[in-house]
Amino acid sequence: MRAAYDEIADWYETEFLPGSLPGDPLGIRRAITEQLGPGPGRCLEVGCGTGVHAAQLRELGWSPVGVDLSAGMLRHAAGRLPVARADATRLPLRTGSADAAITVMAHTDMPGYPAVLREVSRVLRPGGRFVHIGVHPAFCGGFADRSDPAAVVVRTGYLDGHWTKASWTDKGVRDKVGASHWPLAGLLTAFLEAGLRLEGFAEGGSPVPTMFAVRTSTASR
Template sequence: MASTAAYDEIADWYENDFLPRSRPGDPIGVQRQLDELLGPGGGLCLEVGCGTGVHAEQIRGLGWTPVGVDLSAGMLAYGKKRLPVARADATCLPVGDGAVPAVVAMLVHTDMPDYPAVLREVGRVLRPGGVFVHVGVHPAFCGGFADRSDPAAVVIRPGYLDGHWTKDSWTDEGVRNRVGATHYPLPVLLQAVLDAGLTLTSFSEGGEPVPTTLAVRATKITP
């Protein structure tokens, strides 16, 4: 698949250049959102699209046991140093029905050409009462249609409603211009969570003055 080859090609840049530039600190609220929406717990927490495993330490610090799945062998070469991993397509997770109490997807939904199918798999592997946390780029304010070169005045062009894949980006220092991104309008994204058999329970935004990220918490209701 093209997305796999693309991330294999940028894995070294992602680990050694991009990640150090995005940390320390929490400029777009990703760590805060994970803390708030996942919260303390115990047992396995499956991260779909775990990449280099950068969120594993934080998940572990909340009391969970992180495990990861990703399609890119290049990213997993780094990820396996931080958590147990398996190379697999997130639309066909190598996990049994109702097997895990928590699943997280961290800044990956635009990398997945069929995120609704991934969410259906999340619903399948979650046990009743289990928690799912999605943290992603904000569908209303981030995408090929959004020029964020001036953070105080984000310019939204036509294209938000289209739902498309693109490499168009306001910066040449990010991920989208290298591997592309799939855009899901906000109603499409939230409906996909509901269609996966999950119940939305909490929401959060991160970044300022115009939000960069949107996070949601959903649960699998006991039949």
Template sequence: MMRAAYDEIADWYEEEFLRAGRGKGDDPLGIDAALRDLLGRGGGLCLEIGCGTGVHAAGVRDLGWTPVGIDLSGGMLRHARNRLPIAKADAERLPLKDNSVPAVIAMMVHTDMPGYPAVLREVARVLRPGGVFVHVGVHPCFCGGFADRGDLDAVVIRPGYLDGHWTKESWTDRGIRDKVGATHRPLPELLHAFLAAGLTLERFAEGGTPTPVVLAMKACKGR
């Protein structure tokens, strides 16, 4: 379902949605800042799960890493192929050996993955001991079908936050969620999925003002 939806909106996402975001400033939600801060400088392969059109590849390269991306959507990958090496693959079944990569990132995609706990287990499997995983996603407390962000000075949180669910409800018809939907997990459930996968949470960041839009986390695999 998600794959077909993103195939259908890939051109809109690349040509309109991303352009509109750039018009609001270089990094209005702090997504790039969180990636730089939590991933940090390094070397070797950095796997991006759900890489979409590959817009984060340049930032990964600037930090010294070599980006490689996987995604289920052929439409999105059509735009990504000129930005980084890609493969069409399922994040719940990564085509990589155990303990094979030093870094993995997931950029604003966890709500697109109903099986995110299984994805985290795969991340832990393919990471080398001591490897780094950076998750940058929509903030589960302030974003979702239950949240009306029409007035950023008074975000309205309606009942529904505790109900983990998939929905296409959205406060705007100019975003992504009303088109492809989203899977919501309350914050404790999301954090527990990291722990259950065997990942150790190390650092956190939030982005977007005046009420956060983004929650970012750095986790490591034990040596």
């Protein structure tokens, strides 16, 4: 199976990532630190891409492992963390074998995200933590025009829950590989239906949030 990101993996690694804004403008690193917290243990990154978050996970004391569907992206990730090519709806881990899990700006690449959440819940140990960090469902998507840095124009389409390549910029990823949109209520409901307990939230980016993070855990048994 050829993944959409295979065609842009080299561009993503050599042009897109180096061209990203310096620092932590979307609050992603802060969200990883505050919502995931320190290890130790195995932390599974679902949709790890090129593995750019592995170093921070190690700094927090975790032993990161990654899964992704794109062989092209994993070619770059292999030097950063142990990886496996897999469909996130069928994770290649034993039940209860992960101490924590995380996904970073990747859930819109997973059309079956509710099934992914059920798999995450399965592979986590009792009381294990899962942190979702993604684009903000209320302010990012084909319905949102972010070309004005001072405002976001929200058009019809937020409630539709659809896949699209529509994007306000041709400098990013979405116009190249598309994205699945999950309205906020549907996204939060999917966590609950997967057996994940909601524990905390965070937003990042300004003046209108770009990032939305959710901290969850499995039930302790």
